[in-house]
Amino acid sequence: xxxxxxxxxxxxxxxxxxxxxxxxxxxxxxxxxxxxxxxxxxxxxxxxxxxxxxxxxxxxxxxxxxxxxxxxxxxxxxxxxxxxxxxxxxxxxxxxxxxxxxxxxxxxxxxxxxxxxxxxxxxxxxxxxxxxxxxxxxxxxxxxxxxxxxxxxxxxxxxxxxxxxxxxxxxxxxxxxxxxxxxxxxxxxxxxxxxxxxxxxxxxxxxxxxxxxxxxxxxxxxxxxxxxxxxxxxxxxxxxxxxxxxxxxxxxxxxxxxxxxxxxxxxxxxxxxxxxxxxxxxxxxxxxxxxxxxxxxxxxxxxxxxxxxxxxxxxxxxxxxxxxxxxxxxxxxxxxxxxxxxxxxxxxxxxxxxxxxxxxxxxxxxxxxxxxxxxxxxxxxxxxxxxxxxxxxxxxxxxxxxxxxxxxxxxxxxxxxxxxxxxxxxxxxxxxxxxxxxxxxxxxxxxxxxxxxxxxxxxxxxxxxxxxxxx
Ligand code: BES
Ligand code: ZN
Ligand code: ZN
Numbered sequence: 438x439x440x441x442x443x444x445x446x447x448x449x450x451x452x453x454x455x456x457x458x459x460x461x462x463x464x465x466x467x468x469x470x471x472x473x474x475x476x477x478x479x480x481x482x483x484x485x486x487x488x489x490x491x492x493x494x495x496x497x498x499x500x501x502x503x504x505x506x507x508x509x510x511x512x513x514x515x516x517x518x519x520x521x522x523x524x525x526x527x528x529x530x531x532x533x534x535x536x537x538x539x540x541x542x543x544x545x546x547x548x549x550x551x552x553x554x555x556x557x558x559x560x561x562x563x564x565x566x567x568x569x570x571x572x573x574x575x576x577x578x579x580x581x582x583x584x585x586x587x588x589x590x591x592x593x594x595x596x597x598x599x600x601x602x603x604x605x606x607x608x609x610x611x612x613x614x615x616x617x618x619x620x621x622x623x624x625x626x627x628x629x630x631x632x633x634x635x636x637x638x639x640x641x642x643x644x645x646x647x648x649x650x651x652x653x654x655x656x657x658x659x660x661x662x663x664x665x666x667x668x669x670x671x672x673x674x675x676x677x678x679x680x681x682x683x684x685x686x687x688x689x690x691x692x693x694x695x696x697x698x699x700x701x702x703x704x705x706x707x708x709x710x711x712x713x714x715x716x717x718x719x720x721x722x723x724x725x726x727x728x729x730x731x732x733x734x735x736x737x738x739x740x741x742x743x744x745x746x747x748x749x750x751x752x753x754x755x756x757x758x759x760x761x762x763x764x765x766x767x768x769x770x771x772x773x774x775x776x777x778x779x780x781x782x783x784x785x786x787x788x789x790x791x792x793x794x795x796x797x798x799x800x801x802x803x804x805x806x807x808x809x810x811x812x813x814x815x816x817x818x819x820x821x822x823x824x825x826x827x828x829x830x831x832x833x834x835x836x837x838x839x840x841x842x843x844x845x846x847x848x849x850x851x852x853x854x855x856x857x858x859x860x861x862x863x864x865x866x867x868x869x870x871x872x873x874x875x876x877x878x879x880x881x882x883x884x885x886x887x888x889x890x891x892x893x894x895x896x897x898x899x900x901x902x903x904x905x906x907x908x
Contacts, residue, residue, distance in 0.1 A: 513553020608900025655736025684710030691764030760845035796861025
């Protein structure tokens with residue numbers, strides 16, 4: 438799907454963003470809309486009109502004063518979904534002066550539209566047998582008389598799309614296709630293509646260096662657990678940022694086996710690792726002026742005579758002993774070792790992404806990610822960015838007084854809070870907090886947002902890539 442910007446209309450089919458307080462709508466369109474006003478009541482409502490020289494689909498975007506970048510993205514998503522339904526291969530989107538009459542720069546408004554268009558045009562169909570040719574949108578012509586450096590924003594939008602699609606592909610792929618070896622190979626590809634340093638710790642290295650939590654969680658899996666680390670170095674003086682992603686390639690729950698309806702989606706339990714990996718590729722490709730290290734603890738939480746057990750005590754990388762109360766709380770264990778390892782390197786900022794707790798889905802649903810912060814200025818920046826990107830986050834507290842609920846019977850700390858079902862996401866985050874001292878640490882629990890059961894504007898059903906644009 439190719440998108441370009443030109444001053445002229447080239448297609449008989451077009452889409453038009455309509456504002457209630459429009460000044461610039463053309464007479465031929467306006468006459469039709471005015472007659473129809475009664476029907477035209479909801480934001481994002483669609484109306485199709487046949488004009489003398491073609492067909493125009495009008496999408497109502499509300500008042501100009503209510504316009505924000507998310508409106509632009511959602512407009513883009515509706516255009517793509519409508520065009521696909523109607524088999525429109527080539528069409529115009531008419532951007533007259535109303536579209537730019539808002540508080541945002543013309544570049545930002547257009548860029549958000551590009552994100553909406555590109556991110557919606559996603560399908561995960563590689564396993565479907567093709568009968569005939571699948572329908573694809575070929576070209577979109579944005580028409581505007583504004584001077585916009587289109588190539589620059591289009592490049593950025595395409596790079597963002599590629600990064601998000603990589604995460605979505607990795608999340609949507611079943612566990613018999615994307616496993617530990619595949620994620621390592623993907624990391625190798627990214628390292629090779631961008632000249633990045635890559636380190637892989639295999640089972641022997643994990644045991645030798647004391648990553649016992651990661652090793653124990655993964656030791657029952659058909660593939661050995663691993664820690665993959667990629668480094669993008671910009672220069673000596675830029676800030677050093679660490680991205681850590683939970684990489685459980687499949688979560689059966691282990692010996693505390695998940696009930697069947699809770700297991701089906703667990704191929705997506707590596708969404709955090711997928712995001713941290715795709716992010717470093719984007720950052721390296723765009724040559725961003727920061728140093729970034731991505732760390733992926735990779736393991737399968739499987740069942741075998743060799744599985745780690747409830748009751749086992751395991752010594753973490755930071756030498757704290759952990760009492761396993763539930764083998765399904767495995768994400769916090771592999772992350773604990775990765776966070777303690779990151780702590781030895783003195784990063785300016787450490788961010789982890791994890792499909793950590795079902796409790797995050799219960800508390801915030803699938804459209805808001807849970808976030809935990811130690812530093813207020815970092816938090817403020819994250820909230821601003823999340824708002825701008827249309828990726829809602831909400832803070833949950835690292836409530837110190839609950840720490841005593843993580844006491845183990847015979848070890849330093851238990852991997853589960855008691856009473857068991859209270860404040861589940863906070864208990865997971867508090868457990869992690871015991872394994873990292875860095876004051877600029879952020880934890881995102883993306884259990885709810887990383888994949889959707891039902892499409893949501895430009896987020897399709899399945900893997901989303903949620904939180905990546907905010908970062
Ligand atoms: N991977 C799951 C969390 C999850 C649940 C992600 C639903 C996506 C959707 C995690 O490993 C897990 O099983 N957590 C347990 C923790 C509990 C045993 C303390 C949970 O949330 O039930
Ligand atoms: Zn689990
Ligand atoms: Zn899990």
